[in-house]
Amino acid sequence: ADVIVVGGGPGGIGAALAAARNGADTVLIERYGHLGGMGTGGLVTIIPNLTDIDGNVQIAGITQEWLDGLETREALDYPKREHWGSADKETVKYYAERSFFYTRLGRVIYSAHIDAEISKYLLNKMVEEAGVKTYLHSWGTEPIMDGDRVTGVIFESKSGRQAVLGKVVIDSTGDGDLLPYTEAEFETHIPNGFRIANLAMCFWIDNVNLEKLDEFKTKYPEQFAAQAQELMKIGGLPGYIPSRLKDQDSVVWVHTRYPNSSQTDVEELTRVEFLGREKMMVTHDYRKKNTPGFENSFIVLSSPQLGTRASRRVIGDYYLTEKDLETNEPFEDTIAIFPDVDRGESSIRYPLTYIPYRALIPRKVENLLVA
Incomplete structure (x- = not known):
């Protein structure tokens, strides 16, 4: 192959599609039986901050192509385009009640609720139509090395141990799973x-x-708040988000956080799987018994993969610092952008973070990129 991509989450899909559409013979290796990573298997089914507060589109390209595909199947919910950037109080109130993610700082923004199952199908079609050779149920375990050069990837599956050789390997596992087997520096x-x-x-x-x-919730806000406090005391999860997707007007999503968890420690991953399902049952049992509206509810789905945010971080030819976040000027070799929303006033002045291509190139290793 010309390009081998390990990991079929959003980064890996973008890399594989871009490579294949530009004529590269591309192989994509994914450990689960579906593509989409956190956006499907992790049930992170909200894509936020696609515009800034003024309604200017911040994220497009392959992301928007995917969202457009979801919209054709009525598998997407988002604020109407004409309302993006609106500060009208009634409009903002409407969208704020519809989803926490549809407004920011008193303005309507473009964020989307997505259908994870339809996403799996659409992402399959996108890589298939681009000519990407895809291996699902395949765990990319180790790079093939020739000195300091990565020349391929070993992967494990029900078919046994296999290998594929390539000119460039892209680690899109999200955890930098290939890095420990090289001389690359990482944190x-x-x-x-x-x-x-x-x-x-x-x-x-x-x-x-x-x-x-x-x-x-409206008539008895104090009782509703007291239930939330009681749920937390007994180890439950008080927060929820209505799905808002078509024909899912009886579904709520519960998104959780388990702090200070190692994402590369198998014992820790196992602990959180056990803890997560314990808290899931505590939450649902309490809601079903005490909260009006939940009387006849049932758990329909739990995420088949844990949600992860950060683990191994490659030290590339360029090392991004906090100073790089405080600019509105992209790098000459910008390869990715994402909205900056977590730094208060600074996020307003500098709404986008730019990632240079150099930051993806590990030091001391050739032919490897890390997303």
């Missing part, structure tokens, strides 16, 4: 308390009477 330390130090196990509850739930 793993994440200070406790940072949001990226969290793991997540999300789940969906169906057959919720949202009208009854909203009525209870």
